[in-house]
Amino acid sequence: MTALNKYQRLEASGLWRASADDQRREVIASIGDATLVISDLQDRPLTHWSIPAIKRSNPGKLPATYHPAGDPSETLELAENEAEMVAAISKLQRAIHRKEAHPGRLRGAVVAATIAVIALGGFFWLPGALRHHVANVMPEINRVVIGQDVLRTMARATGNACHEDIADGALGKLALELGINEIVVVPGGIRTTASLPGGVVLLSREVLEDHEDPAVAAGYVAAEILRAERIDPLVTLLETGGIAASFRLLTTGQLQSETLKSYAEHLVTQSPAEVDYNALADRLTSHGIPASPYGYAVDISGETTIELIEADALMTQSKPIMSDGEWVSLQEICNR
Numbered sequence: 001m002t003a004l005n006k007y008q009r010l011e012a013s014g015l016w017r018a019s020a021d022d023q024r025r026e027v028i029a030s031i032g033d034a035t036l037v038i039s040d041l042q043d044r045p046l047t048h049w050s051i052p053a054i055k056r057s058n059p060g061k062l063p064a065t066y067h068p069a070g071d072p073s074e075t076l077e078l079a080e081n082e083a084e085m086v087a088a089i090s091k092l093q094r095a096i097h098r099k100e101a102h103p104g105r106l107r108g109a110v111v112a113a114t115i116a117v118i119a120l121g122g123f124f125w126l127p128g129a130l131r132h133h134v135a136n137v138m139p140e141i142n143r144v145v146i147g148q149d150v151l152r153t154m155a156r157a158t159g160n161a162c163h164e165d166i167a168d169g170a171l172g173k174l175a176l177e178l179g180i181n182e183i184v185v186v187p188g189g190i191r192t193t194a195s196l197p198g199g200v201v202l203l204s205r206e207v208l209e210d211h212e213d214p215a216v217a218a219g220y221v222a223a224e225i226l227r228a229e230r231i232d233p234l235v236t237l238l239e240t241g242g243i244a245a246s247f248r249l250l251t252t253g254q255l256q257s258e259t260l261k262s263y264a265e266h267l268v269t270q271s272p273a274e275v276d277y278n279a280l281a282d283r284l285t286s287h288g289i290p291a292s293p294y295g296y297a298v299d300i301s302g303e304t305t306i307e308l309i310e311a312d313a314l315m316t317q318s319k320p321i322m323s324d325g326e327w328v329s330l331q332e333i334c335n336r
Helices: 002-006 080-101 104-120 126-137 140-158 165-178 205-209 214-230 233-252 257-269 277-286 292-298 306-314 324-331
Strands: 011-017 025-031 035-039 045-050 054-056 064-068 075-078 182-186 193-196 200-204
Touching (some): 025 075, 045 064, 045 165, 054 080, 064 080, 075 080, 140 182, 140 193, 140 200, 140 233, 140 257, 165 182, 165 214, 165 324, 182 205, 193 214, 200 205, 200 214, 214 277, 214 292, 214 324, 277 292
Parallel strands (some): 182 200
Antiparallel strands (some): 011 025, 011 075, 054 064, 064 075
């Protein structure tokens, strides 16, 4: 989106608190990839808010106060002198809502071209081709909106996402390091990890509580990223919703609640697909993350994950994934 690109370098100072019981602290807010990134004064990410899901609690009043949808206890205040950031958030949200409400000329042209292609296709080729076409033309901002909708739908099975100030900061840093928008810890409902559209990886609290090395959690997240790169989560969502879901998303930019529910049920019942351990070893070591802790977590004998274990011997440089304090907070994130 042109509007998103325009504000990608915009920053503003503000006052943020993680919950109603916490003191406000000075932070820097910046526009990320369809997210509002909130960082401390040392440029360490504290949390990410999805721009479409940001709510303003005092429209027209100053200082402008925002909170993520569904959690009014976490707030960000932007003073009167940060009018450019206030205007940017408003403009981005209007652009998203316009896109959701009005398909527009471009979408009309895409629909026409799609129908023409469909007319040439066969019965067995059509559903898969349409799913991939819709996924390919869907803007990132729409993917983020869909991912947040799925997350809210899944809450019945997984419980509400777990949050804690220090732990959220650690998750934000790990997400940035691994190249995704967000890592969300949930109390249950999934075996280990799951992917949502919009660059979101769900991580079960059990992964954090059952292991003593943060490299294990990093390995599970990196493995899930590889799965999402091989099979687009949006394609999987459309597959569960049938061909009608693909047509609806293409023509209206929206999905029915039944489609979101079907996909949520799919995520909580599926077993994570296998990954290429050589590719995973390369991915982890490229970030300076040891691969053997994840290898032994998957197979305590190491026999079936030998590629991951041997990769550590070839790694020339490693770096701390997070501090001990951050890891302890992350292990306790669902107990706060």
